[in-house]
Amino acid sequence: IDAGIRWMNNNIRIHTNPGAENSPYLLYYLYGLERAGKFTGQRFFGLTDWYREGARFLTEGQSNIDGSWPGDNGREISTAYCLLFLSKGLSPVLINKLQYGPRDPQSNRISRPDWNRHRHDVSNLVDAISIRKDWPHYLSWQTLDLQVATKGEGVMALQQAPIAYLSGDQDLDSITEEEVTLLRDYIQQGGFLFGVQNCESTAFDQGFRHLIIRMFPSGDYQLRKLEKTHDVYRAETVFLADPPELWGVDFGCRTAIMYAPYDHACRWDKWMRNDSARANNEIRAQIGKSIQLGVNVVAYATGRELRDKLQRPNSQIALSDSETRGQLRIGRLKHSGGWDTAASAVSNLGRALQEKARVATTPDSPVFSANDPALFACPILYMHGRKNFSFTQEEATQLKAYFDNGGFLMADACCGARQFDESFRKAIHQIFGQELKPIPADHEMFHSTQGFDVRQVKRRIPAAGQNTSINAEVTAGEPLFEGIEIKGANGAPDRYVVVYSKYDISCALERQQTLSCAGYLDDDAVKLAVNIVLYALYQ
Template identity: 25%
Template sequence: MRRLIVAAVCFMLVPPVAWAQFSDQAVEKAIEKGVAFLLKAQQKDGSWGIFGDKKQPIHYQVTGPTALASYALMETDVSPQNPKIASALKWLEAQKEDKTYSLGLRANAWLAANRTTRSAYYKHLEKDVLQLYRSTRNGSYHYPATGTPVNTFCNSNSQYGVLGLWAGVQGNAEVPSEIWKRVMGHWERTQNRDGGWPYNNGESTAAMTAGGVATLYVCLDSLFNAAFLECKGNLGYKPIKAGLEWLDKNFTATMKGQKLGHSDMPYYLYALERTGLASGMKYFGKSDWYKAGATWLVKQQAGDGSWNGKWGKTVATGYALLFLIRGRNPVVFNKLEHGGDWNNRPRDLASATLWMSHTFERAINWQIINPAVPVSEWHDAPILYIAGSRKLELNEEQEKKLRTYVEQGGTIVSCSECGGLPFRKAITALYAKLFPEYKLEAIPNNHILYTNKVYFDLPGDRLKFQIITNGVRPLVIHTDVDLPLAWQGRRVATQKYVFEAAANLVRYVSDSVSELRPRGTSHWPENAGSGHTRTVKLVRLKHGGQFDPEPLAYERFARLLGQRTKTKLEVEGPIEIEELAKSQAKLAVMTGVGSVKLTQAQKDALKAFVEKKGGTLLIDAAGGDRDFATAMENAIVDMFGLRRLRPLALGAPLYKLTGNEIAEAEYRRSTKVRLGRSKAPNLKAILVGADDRAGVLFSAEDITAGLVGYPSFSVDGYAPESAYQLLRNIVLSVGK
């Protein structure tokens, strides 16, 4: 491929700008208000009106506003069966259209409607796509799209023509592959020397450049998958690289209203969103493009829920909603830009996530993450994906970031490409260094990961996954099978199980493909800082088994507690149980995985802490581990004899703290199956002293993993928020 050169496509090598004003709650509210505005603005005939004046026929768009509004609303999960959307679609069906903008948008409206109507609008999609196909000679478009090519063009119309054609491809309409060569040729010819694109000639503008890059990614996906099947290093396509560099260089100026040319900010942001999602880029300039755009839109939204722009409120609001909702869709994979050949298959995750989006009817994304940025920026996604064939190159600081990401609840998934022995040796050595307490072991073919109890039955003997687990969840999943090869080549027909494996991995790690956190949000809180009104001391205990499967559980809990209750939690340990008498803490916590046998000295120390020192002991089975729970219940009987563990009544003081009452608990998916309809907390207690104080609290259901805050397929216990609430009340009770 003569057009390909060796190049990377990620430029974020400096600390990102923090968008402190970004709020996902504000974004969600803005989306709700925007949807309400569009629904209210709809006319009685089902349309949102016609744009332009018949006296200027080139700019007269009959269906454009209605197509855009309908498309945006359906992307925000307003159903095609909703009476308002159904009437809009009926109106669109009745209209003859011969303008590129409107046809491109209408094709996307048909595609959105088809997702949940068993392709009821397929014939309309097919008709519009055919008209667009016949309206170009050299891959470019201008305003007219009558089915006869014209000799003039503008890059604004040209990107919308391609938007319509690509909707056809996604909706299984026939689009001859040769069209993509013509489209690619047009955008290559019209690119300026600075890497950007103009409207048709002249200076580069942000909207045209974003549209050009997004269009070339469509062409790349359609034409050149085979160019990346061998591991030749981080191959890049020069026009895309130059376009991304232009956007990166000019991002800050564009967000200040410069470089927009003939367009406005909502139009540009819709193009930027398409480029960001297609490229996997998280940053332009020093900014997270989604947080920057979303923050700008939240600030600019009018009181009636609309946005304004050069083409009126309906058009601006449609573009704004598309940016907010499509950009906000969850990210499932972070692709690590490590120092080796990290990008042999640049479209592997684009292909895998596109298949999952279609299969589960839920848009999901991927992105590239550079190890130079803080770990706090990695938590968009539950999975960090590492691939390569050559030696993996990470420095000490970057290696520590990988462990921190995992300890904060993430999972690493890695693949050796092209049978690369150097990568295989380097990645296994890295795992041994990062997690010396655990082993990388082969997953047996009957493991639940390979079964339809997750999503799909899979051939384990072909996938050959290996796992590192802390006994609670997967920390690492690795394979030396070249899965990215099938994803890059879109081999769904011959290797569908590889795509199904991606879905099983996502659910096994995060419990769902369809219910993930929105982009831009993190389960890991900022440090609470100062301003505390009280201090409580807590001590963590060691024992002879696996006593610390989630080392950062109490760090996250302490941050949340400080933010929400102004309580400073001082965490000591883990210390030996025999040293408990020396601790100043009034609350001791013990967790673990696997069977463990306490010594008599340890039992005596625990009993003395509860009965003589007036301390409170909390024991939970990490991950809901049955062996640990059974061992601890037996130990409690040995320590306290006839005072058996009893369910803690809902009327107990622990659940009745003023302002922090607990009436019910939310459980993990697997726990709900086991407990049935029960929503009551399931703590058990040993009551001690004349006042029947809960001296020992025991939970066979996991609390520890819940404190880390990650979703999980395998954990049996409390959902993260309920785990926090239970421990919050325990801490506040002890700290009275």
């Protein structure tokens, strides 16, 4: 198999059959290429993204009249090969199995296969997931060389799968600083890293823990042992007592890095669809428990919401810091209820405004206390959180003056947090002496004239008891926002100065939602946030 992969790496072609340049069996070869890529987990042969390039080649050659494909095998057979390539290769990629390790200086090949100690671990785990009731039946996985990703598409290479998987039985010193930066950017843009120790290796355990320090040297994000009450232990199978040990790093409301200091991969490697023939019941139970844990981690990381292979993630365009005059600056309102829970939400909103609405924004998002006079220089404030908080009367008085002088506040409860919601409503009554009121779904801020037509959006509604698995229903309907509207000055129309959602927007902006996060789905949350900011600017 390794020799075959090396041959394909050196000889990959899309427009011709590399085995016979003038062969009439090009489409048969492409179907074979798809099978080889799928079964070996290769996203790239050499530097060629075989599915993306192959899909482009085939769709360009498709008949505009009847949708078929011509070929030397006859139109019917040729069309069948093309459809097999496109349909089977399109299955969602669940996991990128990361390739790393010391390299041969002449060939640049990885010389020590630490990353692949258990060859069938990920393929078996994905196969086990694909036969479960609430998952798509066609799922795939792929290997991804960190060096190729670093020199090629960067973060977008990792973003083709929601989970990056890192395992081994040696240290991780061969992972370069550029690759460490790539992993950090992937996490900060909504990715998920799952590390699994192989063969009870102390070297890998220490290496993975040190990798986290290399990724986040400031110490703001640290690896901690997960509590038994963590959502991952109820994401699919419920582990009521003595759950397998996991460690994690939290980003906002979500644990975006998980680490298993036990070789579950060895058990995944031994899993079989038909396990009834296995004589040892104890071994079968151990394998089953490790599979259940793996499924739970995948369910937690993805929320069972998967993208197809051709769906490109939103690019993270850089915010320029060379010139800030004329650029929109969105401030963050500081409070004691978790004001920085979704730390990247505002910067990601700024990128979305630049990319989707051509609104220039500053790279920084200054933080203001409610009694800071400097907040009057910031036309829009953003506020979110999870816990209880309160404002002093001095802070409430200054915020009222801020709104009277043209200021605007956009706010949401992270993951639909009830404590924050209750505190926010009390704070609004303290400031304005009135309650929040529903904003009609036909209001201009939800129309395409403001940016996007978001009069119908999708929202996640978690449903779980204390000892049951976490499930979430996705419902489509009108956006549910509330606000405070004040009279316009000098005959100007009335305007909203506060727009609030008791359902999550912030974690969605970070792409860090989980199954237990009550809020709008990622794409709709971005559109809603963009529309609200545009509304504030145009008043």
